[in-house]
Structure formats: structure tokens, C-alpha cells
């Protein structure tokens with residue numbers, strides 16, 4: 001009778017251990033992604049507090065683009081005021097545009113129509129000076145009358161007036177508020193309207209001229 005030695009068993013791995021670990025890692029990654037998505041929001045808020053942005057009579061309206069929104073979300077101008085929109089893309093990774101208009105132009109896409117741009121372009125017939133163009137990926141002048149000061153960005157024709165800024169890009173648009181009082185909207189229609197839905201939209205109130 002031989003006594004077989006007790007074999008040293010292989011350390012057994014509990015097949016369940018990785019599930020809670022996986023869940024924990026997933027939650028950490030998700031939280032990090034959410035922070036990454038919205039971290040520019042407080043910076044934008046601070047900028048708006050410092051520089052105003054949306055006040056009537058402010059000569060320069062600073063508009064910040066981020067993933068995914070605009071600061072400020074409401075702007076008020078008065079007909080006849082000379083205004084500069086100083087547009088800055090704060091996103092480190094995404095291209096953003098800025099259209100201003102009313103109503104939507106749709107195009108068939110997948111299961112249904114997608115809003116591609118505004119139906120009525122605010123910039124139609126407006127004389128605009130574009131200056132300080134920096135990392136403007138492309139610019140659609142639409143039916144505006146544009147005067148370029150400094151480097152002229154790559155221009156494409158067709159569609160709403162719209163500068164598209166690469167990450168870190170910026171541009172100034174100077175114009176006299178046209179006689180188009182009422183409520184207008186601005187938005188970024190990049191990625192089949194997804195940016196707009198995600199929050200890249202705002203309103204402009206244009207007050208009648210002072211009498």
C-alpha cells in the first residue's frame with residue numbers, strides 16, 4: 001500500500017472575482033468620461049461672469065463653444081448697435097460651427113428627416129467684417145456681404161452663414177445689428193444635428209431700435 005503524497009492543489013481562481021472589479025472600473029471610466037465631457041462648463045460660466053456676454057450695449061459678445069453647448073445661452077442686441085461676436089471654440093477635440101436663424105431646413109436621413117440648418121438665415125444681406133480668424137476650419141459666407149481683415153479662411157459656398165472652428169479656433173465677426181427684431185436662434189448642426197440636440201443652441205433677442 002503506497003501512500004500517495006497529497007498533491008499541492010493549484011491555487012484556484014474564483015471565476016466571480018472579476019465581475020465586481022469590472023463593474024468598478026466601468027463606473028470609474030464612465031465618471032471620468034462625464035467629467036471630460038462637461039469640464040469646460042464651469043470655465044465658460046466664469047468667462048460669462050467676467051466678460052458679460054449677453055448684455056445689451058456690450059460692444060463685444062463673447063461666445064464660447066464647448067462639448068456640447070454655447071456660453072452664453074441668451075444674447076440681447078438692439079437694432080442699430082455695432083456688435084462684435086468673438087467666437088471661441090473651447091473644445092480640445094471637436095469642431096463646432098455657429099449658425100443664426102429661424103425655422104429648420106430638413107433632409108431625409110436614416111429613419112427620418114434631420115435638421116441640417118436654419119430655414120431663414122439671420123445673416124442674409126448683412127455686412128460683416130471677419131477678423132482675427134484663427135484655426136477656422138472653413139467658412140460659409142452664405143448671403144452675407146463679408147469683408148475680411150487679416151487671414152481669409154477656407155471658404156465654401158452654399159447654406160447658412162457659418163464659421164466652423166477647429167479645436168482652439170477663434171474668430172471675430174463685426175456688424176451693425178440689422179433691422180430684424182424679434183427672437184432668433186443660434187446653433188451648431190455638426191454631426192447630423194446631434195450637437196444641437198446635445199445642447200449647442202441659444203437664443204438671441206433683438207430689440208427694436210431706440211426711438
Ligand SMILES: [Cu+2]
Pocket residue numbers: 095096097188189190195196200
Ligand atoms: Cu458643435
